[in-house]
Amino acid sequence: MNTPGKKVLFIVNKYAGTGYQPAVEGRIIDACEQADAECTIEFTRAAGHAVELAEQAPQQGFDFVVAVGGDGTINEVARGALKANIPMGLIPRGSGNGLSRHLGIPLGVADAAKALFQSTIVPMDAFTVNGKLSLNVSGIGFDGHIANLFGGTSKRGLAGYAKLTMQEFFAFREFEAEITIGAQKSTVKAFIIAIANSSQYGNNARIAPRASVTDGLLHVNTMKKVPVYRVDFIYNMFAGDVGRTSFCEVQEAASLVIRTSKPVAYHVDGEPSGHNTEFKIDVLPGAIQILAPVVGKRVNKR
């Protein structure tokens, strides 16, 4: 990408991940100087502020916006960037960094900022769940339940997440759902129904190892409750072999409707979204202009 003279707005969520390090600003400025780009850094003042900043960016003369945070911040910047039709980049600063890992964006700030200026703009798919924009992975069931609980605690990070997951695992029951894809209806009992645009939740937990963000399709993974003695399932997930286990059934779809008999918790890109009995899911092919460093490798890989 030709960057000299480009005006770039970095939208930074100081509260993402395990906390803010002031060195982040210096690393971003250094990368901009090396690329001869003009840099502005704005810190989000509250949840939702990143949407506004990204949406107003073209009027302020910016050529592209960069989300500096976790999947929640990326989601907010994408909502604004989609409305404003402006390309967006990512500097991963979250706890899981699912989308950044899928795209092959380096996890260190200095390397990610440098990679930004060596990227190409790729039309990346996104999708909506009941009208809410999702870029990475959304889910109905146990992961939604955990997101709802986790969102209400002050403890963040992988350790806090793992502790809460273990505490809640035994009590949470499978739920019945009807999945409609085109003319096909299926009734399933599920612990989680994950809807994946990218391959992973974060931390390389690959729920949809074969997913691509540029194929116009979502991977719908219906997961059973895995007995505790089958800890090998966790190994399979991190090894990218989840589709081979008997606990998962993966379908591909561009749009679908999921109905449940009782209200079930859900999340959108990890953000708690309450409960519902009907989930209307539609892919938005190529909707987000994303700055991705490795086209032809991870972005298009299936």
Ligand SMILES: Nc1ncnc2c1ncn2[C@@H]1O[C@H](COP(=O)(O)OP(=O)(O)OP(=O)(O)O)[C@@H](O)[C@H]1O
């Ligand atoms: N200034 C702010 N004060 C409070 N909350 C904020 C502020 N700016 C952004 N947020 C909110 O912080 C939340 C968490 O952000 P984000 O998802 O980026 O980090 P994370 O949860 O640590 O990362 P990950 O999603 O990778 O686990 C988002 O819901 C966002 O709306």
